[in-house]
Amino acid sequence: MTPSFWLSTLGPVTPRPPLPGDRSYDVAIAGGGYTGLWTAYYLSQAAPSLRVAVLEAQYCGFGASGRNGGWASGLFPVSEAKLARRYGPERALAMHVALAGAVDEVGRVAAAEGIDCHYAKGGTISLARSPAQLRRARRANGFLPREEAAAICNATDVLGGVYSPDCAALHPARLVRGLASTVAERGVDIYEDTRVLSLSRGSVVTDRGTVTAGTVVRALEGYTAQLPGHRRALAPVYSLMIATEPLPASDWERIGLARRETFTDERHMIIYGQRTADDRFAFGGRGAPYHFGSRVEPSYDQVPSVFESLRRTLGGMFGIKPEIAYRWGGPLGIPRDWMPSVGLRDGLAWAGGYVGDGVAAANLAGRTLADLIAGHETERTGLPWVGHRSRPWEPEPIRWLGINAALRATTFRDALEKHPAPAR
Known part of the structure; x- marks a missing residue:
């Protein structure tokens, strides 16, 4: 049984080859969904000299990226009023504007890369x-x-x-599989059928070998709690x-x-x-x-x-x-406070906690992570969710x-x- 209607329309998915043993990269991304793939996509533009690997337990899009409702929306789980009380009205508005822009950016990239994901921005x-x-x-x-x-x-x-108006309907599995192909064509190594067992500063341990990397990215969303040390994160x-x-x-x-x-x-x-x-x-x-x-x-x-x-x-x-x-x-x-977050600290990067509104948010997160990893200070790196840490669940x-x-x-x-x- 395929995991969703969306994936069933693509026919059988043959996973890419797994990690062939221990390897070394500049950036290792745990998770082959939207967050991981958008990060790899924008890194290939912002820092093309970096060697990037994406590690996925099943195949790209097996998780929420291939199963969701197909809303690329500007919605954010925390209201603009709450953001304004904590971060000020200007930064709260900037978060809203950035997410609205991400809806258009998803459509722009899909068109530019020839990804027919049935994108229709009807609001x-x-x-x-x-x-x-x-x-x-x-x-x-x-x-x-x-x-x-x-x-x-x-x-x-x-x-x-x-x-x-800040929403587009799309076919999520077409988007994620098309994005994976685009990323691979840009020189990013994607290893499917490779389960991440643990991650730490400088390394990702998988069931196929260990990847050492200067930057490790956690992009596992609903599967984050399966990692040792992360059970109470999401x-x-x-x-x-x-x-x-x-x-x-x-x-x-x-x-x-x-x-x-x-x-x-x-x-x-x-x-x-x-x-x-x-x-x-x-x-x-x-x-x-x-x-x-x-x-x-x-x-x-x-x-x-x-x-x-x-x-x-x-x-x-x-x-x-x-x-x-x-x-x-x-x-x-x-997350415990329903606040998605993006960040990079001591060689460990993360993004997620979208509370179900991740199609466009993951695009923004990927661009933001690419900025942070490449060392670029941009408007995105000053958004309220950057560096935010939710307290753990009970x-x-x-x-x-x-x-x-x-x-x-x-x-x-x-x-x-x-x-x-x-x-x-």
């Missing part, structure tokens, strides 16, 4: 479908009244919405998705999403969707449990009750009886209890808003 809309959701939406920038929101995405019970929380069979043109004429706008709504438990280039719904959401000890297992990708909930939610949103063709999932990397069983309690509480809040208590 994103968050629908308000209950009175409580409408109250939240009215407080946001980009609020739309009911008629304008429904003209973009004609879901059921629409009362309004919030629109942002919590792997699962997000699951479904993809329908293609819908007829008559359905799309009624539903809209004519520019392939991505969509969600204002509920607390996150849902996300897009209209694919071949006219399917690709739709996902949170709700799967966190597993004790930050464990990551292939069986956790399949939670029938969550898939059924997604099917019912999608059908209810659009008045359809969706035929589900694909079901999949995978872990996200979530030890078990507190971590398991806390995360799963929060998931249940989020579901309960949505249920209360859907069925409000009668007025007294």
Whole structure:
């Protein structure tokens, strides 16, 4: 079984050869997803003399980069208001502008490198479908009244919405596999089927040999907790998705999403969707449990009750009886304070903790890491997330209890808003 609908459309993936024993490089990157590959891509431009290796346990795009919802968005898990309180309004605005720019940069590189990733920058809309959701939406920038929101995405019970132009729908597996090929053509060595066992200053130990390097980059996102010494750095929380069979043109004429706008709504438990280039719904959401000890297992990708909930939610949103063709999932990397970070310290670099909004953020992170490794001081290296260190997650069983309690509480809040208590 392929890990996602996206990867299944590419056919069988043959991994590149593994690391052929001990080797030495200037830069060793642990992780062959977006973060690692974008870092390698921009390093090949900023410092072409550096010898760079990417080390990947399965094949490039096996993890979240080949399984996500296909949103290249300017969203950041920490609000601009919170960033402003901590870092000042100018740096908070700079973070927002940089992420919005990353949406365009992904499209620019895809076009320049001939990567057909079905990029369509139609923006994103968050629908308000209950009175409580409408109250939240009215407080946001980009609020739309009911008629304008429904003209973009004609879901059921629409009362309004919030629109942002800073989002593009794309085919994530086409992007990551195309990026891997581009990076390899630029002289970066990619070793797949090579599992990183540990990393430290100056070396990466794998099951195929040890790579010594002047700079070691950790770019493992949801798999970070599997490394010794990193179990409490990022919590792997699962997000699951479904993809329908293609819908007829008559359905799309009624539903809209004519520019392939991505969509969600204002509920607390996150849902996300897009209209694919071949006219399917690709739709996902949170709700799967966190597993004790930050464990990551292939069986956790399949939670029938969550898939059924997604099917019912999608059908209810659009008045359809969706035929589900694909079901999949995978872990996200979530820091304790929900603040993604990028940094370089004493030869060890890192980036991640995107909380599910990593498609564009990873591009920005890759450019920033390339700046830091090459020793270039730029506007990117002064952004608020550079050098940020989240405090570690609590030890078990507190971590398991806390995360799963929060998931249940989020579901309960949505249920209360859907069925409000009668007025007294």
